[in-house]
Amino acid sequence: MKRTTQSTTRGLLLFGKGIFLFVALITLHGCTDxxxxxxxxxxxxMQDEFNTDGAPNPSLWSYNIGTGQNGWxxxxxxxxxxxxKNVTVANxxxxxxxxxxxxxxxxxxxxxxxxxxxxxxxxxxxxxRIRLPWGQGLWPAFWMLxxxxxxxxxxxxxxxxxxELRGQNPATVLGTVHGPGxxxxxxxxxxxxxxxxRFDTDFHIFGIxxxxxxxxxxxxxxxxNQITPADVPGEWVFNKPFFILMNVAVGGxxxxxxxxxxxxxQTMLVDYxxxxx
Amino acid sequence: MKTNKLNFALLTVFALGVLSGCERGxxxxxxxAKFPKNPNVFIDGFxxxxxxxxxxxxxxxxxxxxxxxxxxxxxxxxxxxPNVGDPTGTYAGAIFPxxxxxxxxEFDALTFWAKASQGATINEIGFGNDFxxxxxxxxxxxxxxxxxxxxxxIAIPDPSRxxxxxGMFWYAEGAENNNGYTIWIDELKYEKLGxxxxxxxxxxxxxxxxxxSFIGASATVTDLTQTFNLVxxxxxxxxxxxxxxxxxTTNPDVARVNEMGVVxxxxxxxxxxxxxxxxxxxxxSLTIQSLGAFVPAPVPxxxxxxxxxxxxDAYTNIPVDFYNGFFAPFQTTLGGAGLVINGDxxxxxxxxxxxxxxxxxxTVNASQMTHLHVDLQIxxxxxxGDFISVQxxxxxxxxxxxGGDDSSGTVKFTSASLSSNQWISLDIPLASFTGxxxxxxxxxxxxxxxxxxxxxxxxxxxxxxxNMYFYKN
Numbered sequence: 001m002k003r004t005t006q007s008t009t010r011g012l013l014l015f016g017k018g019i020f021l022f023v024a025l026i027t028l029h030g031c032t033d034x035x036x037x038x039x040x041x042x043x044x045x046m047q048d049e050f051n052t053d054g055a056p057n058p059s060l061w062s063y064n065i066g067t068g069q070n071g072w073x074x075x076x077x078x079x080x081x082x083x084x085k086n087v088t089v090a091n092x093x094x095x096x097x098x099x100x101x102x103x104x105x106x107x108x109x110x111x112x113x114x115x116x117x118x119x120x121x122x123x124x125x126x127x128x129r130i131r132l133p134w135g136q137g138l139w140p141a142f143w144m145l146x147x148x149x150x151x152x153x154x155x156x157x158x159x160x161x162x163x164e165l166r167g168q169n170p171a172t173v174l175g176t177v178h179g180p181g182x183x184x185x186x187x188x189x190x191x192x193x194x195x196x197x198r199f200d201t202d203f204h205i206f207g208i209x210x211x212x213x214x215x216x217x218x219x220x221x222x223x224x225n226q227i228t229p230a231d232v233p234g235e236w237v238f239n240k241p242f243f244i245l246m247n248v249a250v251g252g253x254x255x256x257x258x259x260x261x262x263x264x265x266q267t268m269l270v271d272y273x274x275x276x277x
Numbered sequence: 278m279k280t281n282k283l284n285f286a287l288l289t290v291f292a293l294g295v296l297s298g299c300e301r302g303x304x305x306x307x308x309x310a311k312f313p314k315n316p317n318v319f320i321d322g323f324x325x326x327x328x329x330x331x332x333x334x335x336x337x338x339x340x341x342x343x344x345x346x347x348x349x350x351x352x353x354x355x356x357x358x359p360n361v362g363d364p365t366g367t368y369a370g371a372i373f374p375x376x377x378x379x380x381x382x383e384f385d386a387l388t389f390w391a392k393a394s395q396g397a398t399i400n401e402i403g404f405g406n407d408f409x410x411x412x413x414x415x416x417x418x419x420x421x422x423x424x425x426x427x428x429x430x431i432a433i434p435d436p437s438r439x440x441x442x443x444g445m446f447w448y449a450e451g452a453e454n455n456n457g458y459t460i461w462i463d464e465l466k467y468e469k470l471g472x473x474x475x476x477x478x479x480x481x482x483x484x485x486x487x488x489x490s491f492i493g494a495s496a497t498v499t500d501l502t503q504t505f506n507l508v509x510x511x512x513x514x515x516x517x518x519x520x521x522x523x524x525x526t527t528n529p530d531v532a533r534v535n536e537m538g539v540v541x542x543x544x545x546x547x548x549x550x551x552x553x554x555x556x557x558x559x560x561x562s563l564t565i566q567s568l569g570a571f572v573p574a575p576v577p578x579x580x581x582x583x584x585x586x587x588x589x590d591a592y593t594n595i596p597v598d599f600y601n602g603f604f605a606p607f608q609t610t611l612g613g614a615g616l617v618i619n620g621d622x623x624x625x626x627x628x629x630x631x632x633x634x635x636x637x638x639x640t641v642n643a644s645q646m647t648h649l650h651v652d653l654q655i656x657x658x659x660x661x662g663d664f665i666s667v668q669x670x671x672x673x674x675x676x677x678x679x680g681g682d683d684s685s686g687t688v689k690f691t692s693a694s695l696s697s698n699q700w701i702s703l704d705i706p707l708a709s710f711t712g713x714x715x716x717x718x719x720x721x722x723x724x725x726x727x728x729x730x731x732x733x734x735x736x737x738x739x740x741x742x743x744n745m746y747f748y749k750n
Contacts, residue, residue, distance in 0.1 A: 134475060134506060168510030171472055196471035198508060261512045263475070 041125035041209060041276035048273045050094045056087060060119055063087075064112040064247075066104075072112075073154070076139070077251030077258075079106035087111035093269040096140075098133065098248045100264035108258075112247030120147040120241035124277040126162060127207030128246070133266035134200035137258030138167030139249040140268045142206055144242040155183030158237035160215060163206035166255045167262070170198040173206065175217030177227050181234025188232055190217065190225040203271055212239060246270060312380040316467040318373065318387075318445045321350040326375035327445060330408060335449070336366025348390040348426050348463035358397075358450050360457040370449030372406045378441035384467035387431045387446065393422045394459040399450045403431055405518065407443035414444065416516040422460065432473040434503035434517045435555035472508035478554035479504070480522070480538075481561040488563060489627070489656065489739065490542045491571035493619035498524065498538035498563055503554055522552040522559065532565040545569035571618045574652035574700045574743040585641055586746035587634060587722065588614065590622055598635045600624055608632065609735065616741075624742040630727040630735040633670075634745070640676045640718035643707065646747040649722075651703045655695060656739040663692045663736040666728065667703065669710050670721030678720070686710025687725070700743075707747070719747075 048060055063082040064072075071077065078098060080086070086109055087096050098110040132140050141164045146157030159178040166172070176189035194204075209216040215238060217225040229236035248268045251257040258264075317324040322342065331337045336359045343355035358369040387404050398419050405414035417431050433439065446465060452458075482500045490496065501522060504514040519538040526534050532548035534540045540550055542565055550563040577584075577591040586592035588600070601613035610632040616623040626632055651667065666689040673682025688705050695701060707716060722745060726737040 136510060166510075170474065170506065170510060171508050194471075196469070198472050198474055201474045263477075 043277050044274060045121070045124070045277050046119055046273075046275040048094075049092070050089045050270060050272065051092055053090050054088065055082075055084070056089055056094055056113060060115055061113045062116065062118065064114060067106060071252055072249070074249070074252040074254060076249045077106060077137075078108040078110040078249060079103045080112045080247070081109055082111065083109075085109070087113065093271055094246075096246065096248045096268040096270070098138065098250050098264065098266045100258070100262075108250040108264075110248045110250055112245060112249075114145075114243055114245045116145075116147065116243040118243075119275070120243045121275060121277065122239065122241045123210050123212065124275055125207060125209045126244065126273075126275050127205055128162075128273045129203050129205050129271035130163070130199075131201075131203045131267075131269040131271075132165050132170075132199040133248055133268050134167050134170045134198075135258065135262040135266060136168040137251050137255050137262050138165075138266050139252060139255045140165055140167075141245070141247055141249070143245050145245065146237060147241040147243050154178075156180050156237065158240075158242070159183070159187075160208060160210070160238065160242060161189075162208050162217070163219075164254070165199055167266070168255065170200050173199060173219060175208070175225055177215060177232065177238065179232055179234055179237045182232050186233075188227050192217075192219050192222065192224040194219075203269070210238065244273065244275075246273070312378045312441045314380045314383060315375075316381075316384060318465040318467070319354050319462070320464060320466065321347075321352045324375070324445075326377045326379075328374055328376065330372050330374065332368075332370040332372075332449065334366065335368050335370040336363060339366065339369035340371055343461060346461050348392075348461075350463070353461045353463035354465065356448065356450070356460040356462065358452055358457045358460065361452045361455040363457065368449060368451040370401075370447075372408060372447040373445050374407045374443045375445050376407075376443055378443050379439075379445070381433065381439035381442050381467050382436050384469050385433055385436055385473040386468055386470050387433070387465070388428060388468050388470070389462050389465040390426050390428050391422055391460060391462045392424055392426045393461070394424065395453065395456075396421075396423050397450075397453045397458055397460075398422070399448060399460065401450070402448040403515065404446050405442065405444040406447035409443070411444065412518060412520045413438055413442060414518040417513070418516060426463075430470065430473070430507055430513070431515060432503070432505040432507070432513060433467075434476075434478070434515065434521045437555065438521055470508065473505050475506040476555065476557050477504040478502065478517075478522070478552070478557055478559040479561050480552050480559045481563060483560035485562045486564065487566060489566045489568060489625075490616075491568055491618050492542055492544060493571055494542045494616065496540040496542070496563065496565065498534065498540065498550060498552065500561075501538065501552075501559075517554075522554050524550060524552045526550050531567050540565060542567045568656070571621075572700070573618070573621045574654070575702060577650070577744050577746070579748050583750075584746050584748045585643060585646060586744075587636060587641075588622075588624060588742070589744040589746055590620075591744065592746060595636055595641060596638055598637055600632075600634045601626070602633050602635050604631075604633070621743070625740075626724065626742070627739050628735075629724065629738050629740060630733075631723055631725040634722045635720060637672060637677070637720040640672050640720045641747070643716045643719050643747045645749055646716070647707060647749045649703075649705045649707060649745075649747055651705070651722075651745050652743040653701045653703060654699065654741040654743075655697050655701070655737055656741060657697060657737065659692050659695050659697050660736070661692050662731060663695065664726065664728075664730070665690050665695065665737055665740070666723070666725040667705060668721070668723035668725060669707075669713050669719060670723065671713055671715045672718045672720045673715060674718065676718045676720075682715075684712060684714040685721075686713030687723075695737075 096111045103109045143161040149157035155178045161176040164174045172193040174191045176187045178187045214228045341355045344352045347353035403416040479502045524534040528548035531544045531546040552559040586594045609628045609630045611628045612626045616625040668687040670685045727735040
């Protein structure tokens with residue numbers, strides 16, 4: 001419990017510094033290009049600190065199992081399971097592990113968790129502290145889908161990718177929105193690259209702040225993008241509840257397949273997921 | 278001089294103390310020996326203390342400072358690789374040391390921008406070569422280079438070791454397809470990239486090897502590498518000096534290992550040698566199965582004037598091409614010369630089915646000799662069907678393999694005449710090698726443990742060989 005308290009404090013402090021840095025940048029550079037209105041959501045409404053060992057909390061998380069349609073729409077190569085081998089909570093982390101193994105016709109296994117029908121919210125701050133896997137063909141993500149997806153198929157329901165990473169680009173993450181008329185290759189996206197580090201060696205905080213007017217993307221104490229209704233060439237669909245997903249995909253159109261140098265197993269360690277409004 | 282240095286240092290610290298209002302005292306034992314942390318090797322000229330020492334035999338003036346072609350600033354390093362046959366040198370290669378030593382512990386890579394006048398593969402490029410112990414030498418082998426300026430990174434296997442490094446940079450490169458070309462290197466410096474990650478050290482190519490040995494023998498842990506994943510997503514493997522590793526043994530009563538990876542066998546039993554690099558366990562291991570005390574073969578005492586020796590510490594040996602010409606795909610035999618026990622050179626074969634020692638440069642005229650002597654030790658139990666055949670091959674008048682004039686003869690020793698784990702001294706009359714029609718151009722000695730009588734299944738797999746020579750009575 002002590003660690004949790006510390007983590008919470010550090011998260012808030014980091015964010016506080018983020019605001020400060022941002023203000024300072026505006027002041028120093030008179031920056032107009034990236035002018036953003038930062039709203040600080042501080043009212044914690046959901047958190048999973050992953051302090052109970054075993055399966056992830058079933059009142060919050062469920063699973064996508066299998067290979068979906070056409071590798072979850074992306075020609076992904078893994079078979080998702082809910083086995084402890086692919087997802088478990090231990091030592092204060094949720095650990096999603098991708099293995100190279102033959103399983104139900106697939107050559108890789110991994111896990112994809114979602115809060116659909118368990119936690120859904122419109123607007124707020126969604127953030128997680130994660131150490132990411134690495135190597136050609138690994139595709140970890142912390143993202144959200146519109147909660148009406150069952151009746152309003154993708155991309156109509158909308159998708160917010162808070163963090164995606166290509167394992168072959170270990171210092172670069174992407175923040176993206178998909179919606180009707182701007183999905184897949186036409187999605188609205190921006191990358192953020194660490195200057196002196198990478199995402200597989202240390203934990204980093206990935207988050208968005210989402211209001212009716214914009215989605216702000218940040219990594220640690222750096223706010224690196226803002227997307228507003230004016231930025232999307234179609235309907236702004238980010239005005240209704242979304243649910244959270246966390247997964248490690250293997251292969252697929254976005255990253256290409258693993259190669260002989262890709263080391264398995266690969267793990268994504270999630271220290272916490274927190275949501276504020 | 279030491280006192281002066283100390284006084285100066287104390288003064289500096291005192292001044293700092295005043296500035297920061299710090300009143301902390303200094304221990305009498307304070308060590309002020311510090312090496313500069315200068316990261317620059319060549320930016321637009323030699324950094325302070327840097328020197329140029331070309332390798333002997335290389336084109337001595339291969340390196341020049343080029344003010345015309347450069348990546349940035351006013352100059353680059355130009356390396357002119359000579360054509361094959363260039364009288365000024367057969368290759369380009371040099372070290373660029375700072376003999377004062379530098380502290381590189383705060384960096385994680387040597388970086389530079391480079392291009393070449395043609396696409397090429399640089400044989401060796403790295404750092405840590407100081408023409409001394411090369412204690413922390415690092416080599417990137419076969420670095421591909423193109424005609425476009427590109428930034429290259431050579432990761433430091435463990436920066437904490439480089440507290441006083443002299444070897445700032447080195448390279449060695451020969452012509453490509455016989456043609457010389459030019460390499461330019463610029464902005465050569467050490468950096469803290471923060472993106473050199475996922476270390477995966479390895480010894481023995483990452484293999485778990487098992488080796489039989491004896492008290493008094495030694496072995497060396499070779500093929501030492503460090504692999505990092507760079508920010509480009511590409512894995513880079515460099516060859517590294519043993520001093521980067523920490524070696525350990527599971528049983529120091531059987532085998533000990535020093536910091537250079539040299540294993541000394543001191544007792545009977547099994548010991549496993551492993552290593553770590555900067556706290557990361559290296560892939561690969563060497564398991565020593567020590568068979569205990571070693572009894573050397575009887576020392577030959579024949580008059581050297583009556584001997585043509587192929588392999589013996591007692592005589593001057595003829596030139597030998599190899600002790601194990603691995604004839605794929607049928608040969609399984611591993612090993613060869615290289616086993617040294619208490620100074621005694623031995624040949625060790627494992628997985629024997631057949632194996633040849635070849636000495637064709639030149640072939641041997643043994644027409645005046647009467648016998649072949651071989652000391653043989655079979656390191657396993659002998660079963661009734663076991664045998665060892667010794668075969669001699671003569672390359673005939675043309676002194677080369679083939680051509681219709683070759684001949685050979687075989688003498689077979691069946692289980693009744695063999696014993697295990699002790700030296701068997703064979704003195705075989707050359708006349709008994711039926712079929713060997715000439716002894717003027719002998720070039721091969723075979724040991725064979727599989728033939729038609731065993732359905733080509735090997736019968737004896739592990740042998741030691743010593744004192745192979747022809748002699749006359």
